[in-house]
Structures are given as structure tokens and as C-alpha cells.
Amino acid sequence: MTRQLTLGTIATLLALGGAAQAQETTYTVALDGTFAPHAMPALSGGIEGFNVDLANEIGERLGVSMDIVATQFSGILPGLAAGTYDFVVAPVTITEERAGNLLFSEGYLNTDFQFVVKAGTEEITSLEELSGKTIAVNKGSVYDSWAREKAEEIGWIVESYGTNSDAVQAVVSDRAFANVAGNTVSAWAVKQNPAIELSYLYSTGLVWGMPFKKGDEALRDKVETVIECLKLDGTMAALSEKWFGVTPASGSAAVTPQPGFGQPGFEGYAMDDHTPGCD
Structure with missing residues (x-):
């Protein structure tokens, strides 16, 4: 015993x-x-x-x-x-x-680029519709460089601000027609401020x-x-x-598991036959 x-x-x-x-x-x-x-x-x-x-x-x-x-x-x-x-x-x-x-x-x-406009603005369905408009961006950001690269092609005017909050405020005060930033940052700004709303989404594929x-x-x-x-x-x-404040779209990365492990198409991706699920 x-x-x-x-x-x-x-x-x-x-x-x-x-x-x-x-x-x-x-x-x-x-x-x-x-x-x-x-x-x-x-x-x-x-x-x-x-x-x-x-x-x-x-x-x-x-x-x-x-x-x-x-x-x-x-x-x-x-x-x-x-x-x-x-x-x-x-x-x-x-x-x-x-x-x-x-x-x-x-x-x-x-990770896409999203435009923010004043609440009640007519829907924007293409970049070309922003021709002649002033676009506010965060100085030195990827959105700043992208907007300036597109300036001649689209015909918009780019104004840079010290912070993205300042760029958003430029829209609220009518100093700019739209602000462009990352889709999640833009969604957060809109969630905090009823004076603005989400507008055109530019897909990067990333x-x-x-x-x-x-x-x-x-x-x-x-x-x-x-x-x-x-x-x-x-x-x-x-x-x-x-x-x-956004429900992910069907097929978006937030709701769509990928086969294998890693991101398909990039180095380090490993294809296998595991079935995504919850234990």
C-alpha cells in the first residue's frame, strides 16, 4: 500500500x-x-x-x-x-x-488605401472622380508618396500635414476634399468623428x-x-x-483561411493538407 x-x-x-x-x-x-x-x-x-x-x-x-x-x-x-x-x-x-x-x-x-470625406458627400467610385480635388495626407507617409506619384495622372492637388489627425481635420474644415490613409486607420477616424465618412477604397492587393x-x-x-x-x-x-466599426467583406483576409502555412505566393509558404478549424 x-x-x-x-x-x-x-x-x-x-x-x-x-x-x-x-x-x-x-x-x-x-x-x-x-x-x-x-x-x-x-x-x-x-x-x-x-x-x-x-x-x-x-x-x-x-x-x-x-x-x-x-x-x-x-x-x-x-x-x-x-x-x-x-x-x-x-x-x-x-x-x-x-x-x-x-x-x-x-x-x-x-492593407488598402481608403479615402475619408465629409459626411453627406456624394459617393466616389473611381480615382478619376477626384480630379481637381485637394487630397490631405500625413506628411512622409506611404500615402503621401503614393498620392504625389498619382498627382499628374489623376489631376488632384496633394497637401501634407504633420499628422493624419491634422489631415482629417483639413477635410472637416473644408481645406481639403478628402484624406487618404490606411483602411483601418480611416475606419477608426470615422468611428470617432461623425462629421466624416468612409469613401473610395483603393485595393493594394497586400x-x-x-x-x-x-x-x-x-x-x-x-x-x-x-x-x-x-x-x-x-x-x-x-x-x-x-x-x-467595419464588418469584413466576404473573401477578405480577415475571414478567409489560406491553404497551407504562410501567405501563398511568398517565400516561406508551405503547402500541406491540414484542414483549418478549431479544436
Whole structure:
């Protein structure tokens, strides 16, 4: 009996120890804490936003703790390469150049350009309809350079402002006809300000994914399995509605799992026969 109790006690301790070890697993992940509405300071302290919620949801589904580090975007990808972070939960556009140096999950949000106009403005259905109009942009942003590259072709006038908030205010005060920025940032601005509304969406064909270190396919695949589940069970759509005020369109990255692991068409993509789903 003593031997049985001893063996039973050992087995119990081993089981408890294994459970405790699993619960103690922590992933250190990084994002830009100033990129609203993806991550931004919360009034109650700390940070909040779409990607903060997404990171915590991934941690909960995996049964691990997430140490979310808010830092400047310029240092995030170098920090990943140096091993400071296990992976990155900031929105990062998947490009050929980046896919050559990083391992990406499949895309979870489309990254497009969206125009914002004054509420009640007639619907814009093409860029050509903006000919002769003044377009406000955040100085030095990708939207600034894109708008200026298109200026001669479209015939619009580009005015740059120190922040995107200032560019939006130019629309409200009639100093500009429209503001162009990222689709999620524009949706957030509209959600906060009833004086403006979303207008023409320019599709780039690009998506945001989560970067991992090259060679870390095991972790990438584990996290991506959760991302696929979040798309299928409606969690990703619910987060979009919460933070952007937008229901993702059918076929968009937020609701459409990709076959295999990684983003099809980019380096690091691995085709396999796993079936996306929720365990």
C-alpha cells in the first residue's frame, strides 16, 4: 500500500508539474504602441487596440502567457532578428523583400488605401472622380508618396500635414476634399468623428501578417492554426467591428483561411493538407 501511495503521489506531482510548466510558457511579442486603433495607450493604463486583443486571444487559445512589448516600429523587426521577441503582433505588410528575411503567417487583414470625406458627400467610385480635388495626407507617409506619384495622372492637388489627425481635420474644415490613409486607420477616424465618412477604397492587393524568425516554422504554424480558427469562428470579424466599426467583406483576409502555412505566393509558404478549424 505504501508503495502504491508513493507511486501515486509521484505521478500526481509529475502531472501537476507538467501542467504548471505549460501554464508558465510565455511568448514575448512586440507591437507599435502608438498605431491607433491597432495599439494605443489606454485611459486606464497600459495599451489597447485590435492587435492587443488579437495577441491576447492567441495566447488564450494556445494556453500561454503573452508578454506584449510596446515599442517603436523601427526597432521591432531588428529585435525579432536578434531574438528579443518570439514573434511580432504588430501589423506588418507582407512584401517580397520582407518575406526574403522573415517567416510570415498568412495574412489576417487587408492593407488598402481608403479615402475619408465629409459626411453627406456624394459617393466616389473611381480615382478619376477626384480630379481637381485637394487630397490631405500625413506628411512622409506611404500615402503621401503614393498620392504625389498619382498627382499628374489623376489631376488632384496633394497637401501634407504633420499628422493624419491634422489631415482629417483639413477635410472637416473644408481645406481639403478628402484624406487618404490606411483602411483601418480611416475606419477608426470615422468611428470617432461623425462629421466624416468612409469613401473610395483603393485595393493594394497586400495583406498584414505576423512575422517570425526564419526557421521557426513550428511556432509559425502553431500560431497560424489559431489565426485560421479566429477567422472561421467569427472572432476576427468581431474584433474588426469592435475597433474599426467595419464588418469584413466576404473573401477578405480577415475571414478567409489560406491553404497551407504562410501567405501563398511568398517565400516561406508551405503547402500541406491540414484542414483549418478549431479544436
